[in-house]
Amino acid sequence: MKYINPLEVQKKMNSRILTNNLAKILFFLATTFGLVVLVVLIARVVSQSMGWIDLNFITGKLSTNADKAGIMGAILGTLWLMLIVAPVTMFLGVGTAIYLESYAKKGKIHSFIQTNIANLAGVPSIVFGILGLTVFVRAMDLGGVILAGGLTMSLLVLPIVVVASQEAIRSVPSFLSEASYGMGATKWQTIKNIVLPAALPGILTGVILSLSRAIGETAPLVVIGIPALLIPFPGGILDRFTILPMQIYYWTIDSALVAEYANLAAATIVVLLLVLFIMNSIAIIIRNKFQRRY
Known part of the structure; x- marks a missing residue:
């Protein structure tokens, strides 16, 4: 011993x-x-x-005059962009995750796809901007409209939703699926009625993270030619637009020439944070509702 x-x-x-x-x-x-x-x-x-956020600033149009500048156009552009990004990202991301976890055969091709999805999450955002410029703006001849910007941003945040959805689906106990199969349900019925409802809180967490990133990105939209100063308010997905991060970016640059633009940029940051907080709060409430149910 x-x-x-x-x-x-x-x-x-x-x-x-x-x-x-x-x-x-x-x-x-x-x-x-x-x-x-x-x-x-x-x-x-x-x-x-302080002193720059008021009703005229929130509801007014963009202007080269710092005292009269408003950001309603940028707010509407941001909301329109999210209306494109949210459904496209959720549909493609969740669909991809379901296929990889439930239908695709495990092997070299599956591992190759998984590796590339993980790698896409680390690709610089400006690369997705170049892709959007090539495919949506030039090849599809959409121009710098909301639809082109939304599809570009959807590609940017898609890997986040795919990875989060896969993890949520894997976390569903296997005995639930086995019980469903034992009752005679098909694979799609099991996925639709058992797996997806149980995995929904985790999926919504990935969607929240993806929207939080998309709402603050600027580089892809700069590449596809989204303007910083746009007077008309966007009213549809085929209208030209600008968003809050773009306006913050250009007002920060212009603050070297006009000091008041720094105050406008700061006020726009506060509004952007409030919009992000409201969107996340709504998504978290929906997620918690499903989490309590399942």
């Missing part, structure tokens, strides 16, 4: 406890640093926007 030295055991225990405490302190400092930066950023944005 091997002799165990109590002193060596105690040294190892002390070393592990010290390592654990150091890791805890390191992670706490990292979290604190992130929160401090976020608070400072929000405080600066809110302070710069």
